[in-house]
Amino acid sequence: MRLDTLIHNAQIVTGDPNRPTASRIGMWQGLIVGLDEQLDPLLAGPDAAAPAQVFDAAGACIVAGFNDVHAHSVWFGQTLIEIDLAEAKTPDDVYAAIASRINSFERGDWVICSNFNPLQMTGSVDRDRLDTVALGRPVLIKHRSGHAYTVNGVALSLAGVEDRPTEQPEGGEIVTDETGRATGLLDENAMRAVQDLLQPEALEPVADALAAASQHYLTEGLTSVTDAGIAGGWIGHTPREFAAYQLAADRGLLKHRSQTMITMDALHELPGHTNDPSARGLDAGIRSGVGDARLQIGPVKVFTDGSLLGATAAMTEEYAHCQHNHGYMQGDPETMRANVIDAAGAGWALALHAIGDAAIDFAIETITQARRIHGPGPLPDRIEHGGVVRDDQITLMANQNIVLVPQPYFISVFGEGMFHNLGPDRATLSYPARRLLDAGMILPGSSDRPVAHGAPLAVIQAFAQRLTEAGNPYGINDRITVAEALHAYTVGSARATGWGHKKGTLASGYLADLVVLGAHPLHVNVAEVAHIPIVATMVGGVIEYGQLDAH
Incomplete structure (x- = not known):
């Protein structure tokens, strides 16, 4: 075997507890072949051949490609x-x-x-x-x-x-x-x-928006992004939105790896054999997991409540400065629950948007009931956001292996307004991180871009600082370290999307998606993490952004 690419003289953070660091990494046909001494037989054996290209990282830090598990790529591309x-x-x-x-x-x-x-x-x-x-x-x-x-x-x-x-x-x-x-x-x-x-919007401009978003992602080290809702709802752009993804991919414009959630209102009742469960899905029985490492259909996206910013998220207690306002659910709860269970019956993994703690109660109960009837889905079941999450809810989610997907950068841009709406007590329950890790849960990295800034290094810094736009501490009991936040944006995100066996870690057999950083995030002050330059972004062993010195 002749390596396609060898990078040496690097400070590699692997994400692998059995080998946390390395200095060399070899790649072949889009996969990582090995690290350090694992490469010696290929480089120094009797039949060794020089790699096709060799890069000197000059001591730069290399981490696995960043993975945002909740963003809106078409919407973001349009904002550009x-x-x-x-x-x-x-x-x-x-x-x-x-x-x-x-x-x-x-x-x-x-x-x-x-x-x-x-x-x-x-x-x-x-x-x-x-x-x-x-x-x-x-x-x-x-x-x-x-x-x-x-x-x-x-x-x-x-x-x-x-x-x-x-x-x-x-x-x-x-x-x-x-x-x-x-x-x-x-x-x-x-x-x-x-x-x-x-709507519906034409496929060509939707594909153009995806191309603009994808190119921008590379500049921030993003190699994988989950689009949290396409083809329907108020976040969809056309019932043919997945076709726009395919169009962009066919033209070579989709540079990052994409997983797409289909919104619940894009699904419909599916007829079947009398022995088949009641089902809600897409024609031909297409469901979560269809696709490959480049483009895949992910969970069904379900909106259960509103937002903290508009005081419409469903809460068990009224908002601090909105007397008698508890927010509201997005529809009749029993109808929503029945639809979710039928989607699970069609083989869909579940991703329920739930921000208020009342909505999270509903989401936990619904996912639990769906699993009791149909068993686990093909990908991890998730609750998106978690604007107010009680400790008892974290215990239930941990016991059920439900992934919670919080967005810590919301605190950096909306923290003062959220604190005003929630009051000091419930603000300590907002967008948890430390409590999830302490409970043994998967913690992924996400931004909800373009709702908030989406550069992974900025979100990693927000995970660790939890400061509002005015610089005030917000729920500091949920602060985590930069190392834990980096792990969330790589290993945690891969696991949350069902790809923990193939990406998020720099190890033999994993996808050769990586980011070369201008400084080591664990060696700088936490306030400087967001400003670390992206030297190069590599997807499948190909440098798609930036450059390294080759020889």
Whole structure:
């Protein structure tokens, strides 16, 4: 065997407890062949041949490729193209951002803005001012939470929303002012009225968005990403969304490894033999696990409640500053439970979005019941987010081997607002990490990008610091070390997605996905971790970003 690639003179963090560090790594046909002395027979034996390419890492740190198990790749790719409101602090900032780009839109085009964070705003965006600044065009402002839109009067009219609505959608709200007039804020399922006008989106621009996202991922060392909901719901873009993934992959534009969750409302009742269980799925019985290491269908994604940012997550106790408001579920709980159980009957792994502790109660009970009837799924069952998680719930999840997928970077950008909504006691239960590890659970790395910043090193730093945007400590009982956070973004993520046997660890037989870092994350101050440069990103033994010195 002639190695395709040899990297030497490196500080390799393997993620393998039996061999935690190494200095050399060899690759062949996209796989890791060995480390250090394991390579000697190939390099120094009587039949040895020089590797096709040899790289000197010059002492750089190498880790397994980062793996974000909960992001939204199409949505993120679109934010790289749409009007960016990430820095908008006042309504005038919003109007100015739109005005600066308005001449690039044809009359009648939708003016779409992304990354809007109402928690950092002083004042509210006015629907009538949006009408004026957009020169009669419909305006759609996507909130970073993904759980709300702000639109102007033109958009409301096109969507068929009455100026003074008399009915509200189930699991959502058309927000009105004190006179009963629609403000332009659409929460949760109320967003569907606008989405029905804009979707389904064409496959070509969806594939283009994926390409933009994929290229960006490489610059941050991301080699694997799970898209947490495609083909339906308010996060889907077209019922053919997986075909857009295939299109991007066929064109060589999908540089990272992708796992996609299909949303529950994209599934339907499946007929079958009388001996088959009641099932909800896709035609032909396609289910979780279809695909390969490059592109795979993951769990079914189920929305059970809302968000902490909008105080719509379902809580067992009322919000600290919203008297009598406990949030709400996204639909009738028993209907949701029946659908989840039928999806499990069709062979789907389960991924239930649950942020409030009442929703987490529902998710644990539902996953447990589905397993009792149908047994474990083909991939790990998961609960996404965990905005408020009680200790008794962690015990139940640990006993059931349910994976909880928290997003610690939420604390860095939304912490002050979440603390205000939850109060000091429940903030200590928010987006856990230390408590999960202490309970023996899998802890993966994730961002929910573009809801929050998605660079893995920044999220790793947030895992360890747990500081709000104002620099205040937030739930410090759940702090973990940088080493544990690095393990989460590699080994933990691989296990959470059902790939712990093939990636996330730098060891013989594993996929040759790795990242070369400009500094060792375990040797710098924790406050500097997010600023470590990405020297190179390698997927399947191929350098897809950056460079190393070859000889």
